[in-house]
Amino acid sequence: MKTLDPANYDHLKLENQLCFPVYAASRLIIRAYQPHLDALGITYPQYLTLMVLWEEETMTVNEIAHKLLLNTNTITPLLKRLEAMKLVSRSRGIDDERKVMISLTDKGRAMREDASSIPFKLVAGLEDKGLTPSMLLNLKQQLHQLIEGMASF
Amino acid sequence: MKTLDPANYDHLKLENQLCFPVYAASRLIIRAYQPHLDALGITYPQYLTLMVLWEEETMTVNEIAHKLLLNTNTITPLLKRLEAMKLVSRSRGIDDERKVMISLTDKGRAMREDASSIPFKLVAGLEDKGLTPSMLLNLKQQLHQLIEGMASF
DNA sequence: CGCATTTATATCGCGCGCGATAAATATTTA
């Protein structure tokens, strides 16, 4: 029995944490997306934002932020950059002047076609590394459970 | 069978992605750590860096970056901030002048004591949300597999 | 030895991510 430490700090070791693997995996996945997104000229958070809009073409800033579990002050400048790239348009709500409606432009809508092959490429890359689709599905479901539990914090 | 879309873009839906849950979970976990780390006056990446040094008191910038799967240009300024807080010290390597040795100070070493209760509090909070320790362990192991596969990209 | 190459760290610029705060509009309530 090793007693190098007066107290037992094993629970503070990086390898025993859940937080670090999630954090590291997130960055590694974003890195894997990078070359594909570079080809489209967008960043990973911008890609996620477009995915939201590809499902529903017009949404408020708040609704997008809620879907992505982000604060509005994070996506406000992001949406302005997407607007500068002519991928979305911004307009004040008619019924409620406080709301800002974000809509896909034709260009933003067209980008879905270019992006549609990306997930397949990523999954194929992971399969080459020995990660089966069923394993990824399992992981996804467990993460959804974790998010469900944590989003209510 | 719904055919609202000419092509099938289901694989581009947020809920069908693995990338988004990992990304969201990472941020939610960091948010959960926030109040505990605020009490110590450090950020989440700084906390991870200290965890590495709590396991091995002196390491080079490169070794720390490698452990955290980060680039050195990310942690160089981070380490300078830790130095400004008197939590670590920086000194050039004797054998190799290019290397910068990062060492824990007494203050940095002492902070482990204050931090040691954090993981327990977090796990307890998750248990209250219905997430069992065995589920978290399972998730951690799966993430390690994913990281193993992706780190070689 | 002299010079090219590699390695280790640092610098710079940009886009998040978020706490704190502000400003404008809408809603509630006295």
Place this chain on the structure above:
DNA sequence: TAAATATTTATCGCGCGCGATATAAATGCG
């Protein structure tokens, strides 16, 4: 209706995270 409150978005500052680049020290090689 007038004032207080709430909602929605925007602004600001700071710390990452990383690609591109720079600088200095070490290594390799003719």
